[in-house]
Amino acid sequence: MVTYIVRRLIQAIPIVIGISVISFAIVYLTPGSPIDKFRTGRVSPQTIANLIRVYGLDQPLPVQFVNWFTHFWSFPFNSTAWGYSFTDGLPVRDKIFGRAPSTLLLMGTSLVVSMLLAIPIGILQAVKQYSWADRIITTFETIGYAMPTFWLGLILKQFFSVQLKWLPLYGQNTLGKQGDIPDMIAHLILPVSTLAVVSVAGWSRYMRASMLEVLRQDYVRTARAKGLGPARVIGRHALRNALIPIVTLLGLTIPTLLSGAAITETVFSWPGLGWLGVQAVGDRDYPVVLAVTMIGGMMVILGNLLADVLYGVVDPRIHY
Amino acid sequence: MVGRSLREIIWARLRRDRVAMICLVILVVYYLIGILGPVVAGILNDSPYTLHPDLISEMGGKPIAAYGGISAAHPLGVEWGTGRDILAQLLFGLRISLVISTVATLMTVVLGVVIGIVAGYSRGVTDNFLGRLMDLILAFPFLLIVMSLSGVLTQRLTQLGVPEGNASRILYLILVMSFFGWPYLARIVRGQVLSLREREFVEASVAMGAGRRRILFSEILPNLWAPILVYATLTLPNYIGLEAALSFLGVGVLPPDVTFGSMLANSVTYVNVVPTYLFIPGTALVILVVSFNLLGDSLRDALDPKGVH
Numbered sequence: 001m002v003t004y005i006v007r008r009l010i011q012a013i014p015i016v017i018g019i020s021v022i023s024f025a026i027v028y029l030t031p032g033s034p035i036d037k038f039r040t041g042r043v044s045p046q047t048i049a050n051l052i053r054v055y056g057l058d059q060p061l062p063v064q065f066v067n068w069f070t071h072f073w074s075f076p077f078n079s080t081a082w083g084y085s086f087t088d089g090l091p092v093r094d095k096i097f098g099r100a101p102s103t104l105l106l107m108g109t110s111l112v113v114s115m116l117l118a119i120p121i122g123i124l125q126a127v128k129q130y131s132w133a134d135r136i137i138t139t140f141e142t143i144g145y146a147m148p149t150f151w152l153g154l155i156l157k158q159f160f161s162v163q164l165k166w167l168p169l170y171g172q173n174t175l176g177k178q179g180d181i182p183d184m185i186a187h188l189i190l191p192v193s194t195l196a197v198v199s200v201a202g203w204s205r206y207m208r209a210s211m212l213e214v215l216r217q218d219y220v221r222t223a224r225a226k227g228l229g230p231a232r233v234i235g236r237h238a239l240r241n242a243l244i245p246i247v248t249l250l251g252l253t254i255p256t257l258l259s260g261a262a263i264t265e266t267v268f269s270w271p272g273l274g275w276l277g278v279q280a281v282g283d284r285d286y287p288v289v290l291a292v293t294m295i296g297g298m299m300v301i302l303g304n305l306l307a308d309v310l311y312g313v314v315d316p317r318i319h320y
Numbered sequence: 321m322v323g324r325s326l327r328e329i330i331w332a333r334l335r336r337d338r339v340a341m342i343c344l345v346i347l348v349v350y351y352l353i354g355i356l357g358p359v360v361a362g363i364l365n366d367s368p369y370t371l372h373p374d375l376i377s378e379m380g381g382k383p384i385a386a387y388g389g390i391s392a393a394h395p396l397g398v399e400w401g402t403g404r405d406i407l408a409q410l411l412f413g414l415r416i417s418l419v420i421s422t423v424a425t426l427m428t429v430v431l432g433v434v435i436g437i438v439a440g441y442s443r444g445v446t447d448n449f450l451g452r453l454m455d456l457i458l459a460f461p462f463l464l465i466v467m468s469l470s471g472v473l474t475q476r477l478t479q480l481g482v483p484e485g486n487a488s489r490i491l492y493l494i495l496v497m498s499f500f501g502w503p504y505l506a507r508i509v510r511g512q513v514l515s516l517r518e519r520e521f522v523e524a525s526v527a528m529g530a531g532r533r534r535i536l537f538s539e540i541l542p543n544l545w546a547p548i549l550v551y552a553t554l555t556l557p558n559y560i561g562l563e564a565a566l567s568f569l570g571v572g573v574l575p576p577d578v579t580f581g582s583m584l585a586n587s588v589t590y591v592n593v594v595p596t597y598l599f600i601p602g603t604a605l606v607i608l609v610v611s612f613n614l615l616g617d618s619l620r621d622a623l624d625p626k627g628v629h
Binding site: 011014015018019022023026027029142143145146147148149150151154155158162262263266277278281282289292293296297300301304 | 452455456458459460461463464465467468469472557561564565568569570584588591592595598599602605606609610613614
């Protein structure tokens with residue numbers, strides 16, 4: 001297992017370098033420079049030249065890349081490792097570390113909520129296959145899965161915040177109520193619901209299919225034949241095997257815990273990394289875009305690895 | 321018992337599936353409207369490019385009639401600020417949405433199938449390289465990259481001779497969707513090819529001296545069309561939703577042209593005052609996407625050899 005993980009990590013190195021080179025190239029080849037906003041005629045050419053030198057924008061591109069890449073990995077010790085944001089001059093690392101808890105909170109809560117709903121719903125549908133409950137839930141799943149996230153988010157916001165005024169419109173806290181837990185929970189409800197509708201719709205379908213597959217197997221019939229009650233057959237014997245594919249899904253979802261959900265965060269102005277990335281692209285804030293892209297890519301690679309490893313952990317038939 | 325071809329068997333199974341047939345009818349209607357949109361709008365005597373300044377208030381451009389200007393002549397209302405007919409926008413928008421998602425799906429399928437077959441059949445270095453390439457593409461935060469690149473690549477497309485404006489914007493959407501979409505299908509195809517290449521008919525073909533291209537595309541490919549068809553049916557609705565999401569994030573078609581996505585994105589500004597702007601194109605989009613998804617599911621069941629005949 002350890003050699004497998006090490007091998008996978010080594011295999012990931014070229015991909016990490018690939019992501020770095022391409023993100024860097026993409027971000028720096030876009031027209032327009034962060035300095036452009038100072039070219040108003042009121043800033044002296046000397047100041048502009050100084051700014052270009054301070055930001056290192058006068059260096060050849062490969063040199064800029066190597067500087068940035070080697071610097072990038074010193075982030076645990078160095079708050080300037082990811083450079084300074086072009087919009088407010090703060091170190092990018094601190095900006096991102098500051099946003100990460102919000103993303104983690106939003107994505108973590110919606111992951112837990114989605115799992116807690118999707119697993120029982122999937123089991124119910126599998127056990128009562130083709131019943132009315134199954135059909136109705138399937139219909140809702142199909143619709144939930146088809147709705148664009150931002151559309152669903154806007155509708156929930158329109159209904160619960162604007163019309164009914166039950167829940168806050170945007171943000172993580174009401175102004176001046178930072179750290180107020182009930183206030184934050186009220187702010188969490190809508191974004192979490194938006195994310196949960198889409199993932200529950202997808203996951204409960206997996207759970208249903210996986211449970212149906214397991215219920216057809218001989219050992220489940222044996223368990224029934226020896227007189228075990230339905231709760232025990234399903235809860236103990238079938239469930240554990242039916243959860244195996246869900247564990248893989250879980251591994252693939254974990255990266256989003258840190259990279260966030262750009263669209264949902266934007267709809268609800270949730271101060272997480274997803275929204276930060278969207279804002280940074282709009283502001284041409286290269287260092288922030290780069291850092292967010294790198295984190296996103298890294299999380300996907302780790303998530304794939306995690307999914308494979310978890311699969312081996314829960315399914316002893318798999319050897320590496 | 322009369323022998324039936326695979327296509328006949330599957331068609332017979334689909335025919336018995338009521339949900340699949342309803343979805344198929346809905347989709348045919350959508351595509352017909354997409355193709356005939358201008359004709360329908362002509363019958364309604366309106367187009368999404370006609371302004372109706374008489375229907376909106378002079379100050380602020382709010383539609384005068386209730387619910388976003390709904391009237392007998394404009395059953396779905398008119399647009400804020402311009403008075404353009406929403407129904408006509410929907411009819412024309414459907415066309416661009418369908419063009420983007422359909423062409424992008426076709427390109428995704430061609431790329432995914434060709435690369436997947438090559439990777440699965442060649443193994444070794446080529447397979448390894450293509451596998452890493454797929455990992456690399458899948459690891460990119462798609463939305464951010466597409467947003468960052470839209471300016472520079474749209475400009476590059478116009479330099480290459482694509483008409484400026486929405487033509488190049490639409491082409492850009494098609495290109496990025498297929499570029500980031502093919503690896504998913506390529507992985508599925510590769511997996512299938514890995515087992516197909518060990519089968520006797522491939523061995524026989526090799527023994528008879530068939531060239532590589534013949535084996536890949538005349539022997540192996542015909543065995544793959546079931547998963548490819550299912551995948552394509554499920555990818556197309558994804559792309560419709562993706563176009564909407566990208567419009568919301570500011571990458572997409574500009575007025576006066578519209579798509580489902582751009583109508584939704586524009587509605588955000590007025591949603592608090594006129595919620596119908598959000599509901600009408602959204603509902604049209606959800607019906608389209610649901611129909612495709614359900615048809616894809618039915619197709620998967622019909623193509624499943626383990627299914628009940």
